[in-house]
Amino acid sequence: MVAIEYYVILSAILFTLGIVGVLIRRNAIVIFMSIELMLNSANLAFIAFARQYNELNGQVFVFFVMTVAAAEVAVGLALMVTIFRTKHSIDVDQLSSLKG
């Protein structure tokens, strides 16, 4: 059996990759994929800890997180479709009509 530390380290790496992706990528869909990576790294951590504590709660949380992620996908992609229809781009650098 692989020790718990490896899972936690892997999930921390994935989480960091997600943050970096959000910060440096410019395409809204890629940014959103990076956010999904963050959520899934938390899922991995939940499952690893659930295994460590030998209980099911952590695994059930993952179901809820997946549902929330699906809801976010639905809303997020809908927003991107509408914005693509008006602006023909989903590059976040071009979203600059709001400036003060």
Place this chain on the structure above:
Amino acid sequence: MLLDNWLFVGLLVIVAAGIPAIVLVIARLLAPRKPNDAKLDTYECGMETVGDTWVQFKVQYYIYALVFLVFDVEIIFLYPWAVAFDHLDLLGVIAGVLFIFLLGDGLLYAWRKGALKWN
């Protein structure tokens, strides 16, 4: 013991990566190179491609996908519910049924708003 297993996996990875690399190198060294239009096409055989590859899909596909997504995710909850069905008390059963009603609520809305109509 554990380390030995991983060593084996590591060796396998190296060998697995090595074989195609060697084959590619041999092919590059030995094969004659005479390019022409037909060879450089995206699909050397089959139909000619028509128009731009980057076509936009209709938004309709997206709405269908959205409705599908809801019922796709539904399985996450319904599968454990079905597996544990024998051991559930009344409230547990009702909770699952309520969940299906909830999804039905959304589907009815989508249907009434014409999301399921294909124009």
Place this chain on the structure above:
Amino acid sequence: MSGYGIEDLVYILPIVFLLVWALVLVLVEAFTKRPDVTMLLAAFGLLAAVTLSVIQFGTEATAFKEMLTVDGYAVFVYMLVLASGLLSLGLAYDYNRRMGWARGEYYILMLFSIAGAMLMASAANLIVVFLALELLSIPLYVMAAFVPNDASSEEAGLKYFLLGAFAGGFVLYGVALIYGATGATNLMDVVAAALGTNSPVMLLTGAALILVGLGFKVALVPFHMWTPDVYQGAPTPVTAYMAVVAKAGGFAALFRVFIAAFPSVSADLTPVIATLVVLTLVVGNVAALAQKNIKRMLAYSSISHAGFLMMAFVTYGSALYADAVTSLLFYLLAFTVTSFGSWAVVIALEKAEGKGLDFEDYAGLGKKYPMLSAAMLVFLLSFAGVPPTLGFAGKFFLFRTVLEAGYAWLAIVGVIMSLVSAFYYLRVVRFMYFEQGDPEVRSEPVLNLVTAITVVGTIFLFLFSGPLLAWASEAVLALI
């Protein structure tokens, strides 16, 4: 086997009712397609939920295996967000018709989001905090992008969505780490386990990540950069709604999580929080000075108010945190009333296509519409914390608590920043009364009603701030 009973549902009846009502309204909207009907039914649902909350006042119970807590603190926040819901219905009704995109879904989304805010106040389990946060936020993303074919509204929606989902990721990973450190997500179990934990680093990191995530939601500096853009681009009633309810929900959860769960990490986190407060106050107020658009100015002003609210947080390791939470709830009430009032005036002056939102558009308002400009004056004074307004009472109680807790320097920073804020609030007053102009305002009954209620509330509630404070402190007692 599940271990839940009907009584669990009864304890959280206002939330359950609101959610079921919203689900019914989805069908009503789909089958009748009459936005007016949906709006009236939504208002009725909110009133019924208020009634249920009133009945519940005094209940102290936990439901669903201690996942949710119903106590005075939660019920106070219920009332606050339900009242906010009613006020924003009033703001949205005339506005949406004037702008020509009245749709019933707007009100339904709002009901879902309010239920999320109520759940945040009740959440006694970290995973419920996350789910409630998402229930609060996801409808808000749609509402922010509600204006059809409008680039700035869609842009606001997408920006809010990306930053909101990003923040949600932080909260979730924080929860995961706390679960790893303590083996629990129930706040009570987390407290118990936190005292004997062998991985304080993981616990502390988890708590910090939750602070960052919720900091995004309530717009603390340096997690505030989305706020001005989103507040400016979103339809004004949505801005008013999210300025209040998203903040109320965020702070409610933040307080329950940190006060109930992590007294053991307070010593490590208090300096961090104090730094956040000072940063938020300074950046929010100074940036507001430079604004010419009233929505952006109010956005920065709301950031600075988040800083004031966060001040109560600094004292949470000390014996005074009961007072701190009381003054937080009171300040939240003051902010809610004042904020809705000022947004009502902004909406009254706003014309189609996002015009009528610059300071110049307020020139001459005092002469042409004395009542409306007097109302705006009251709200601006209340924001700045000048008596005799509710905002003054809020700031007074807050600064007093911070002083008593021994953070005199922080109270001084707060007072100085209140003075700075008076500058930009008074600039609007100068335009209203001392500049020539000819603003055009269409009188709309529901909007006028909201303005009247909030202006009366701002002054009248100030006169009764004593009893109100007593109510707030009663609400807090249950928390401790």
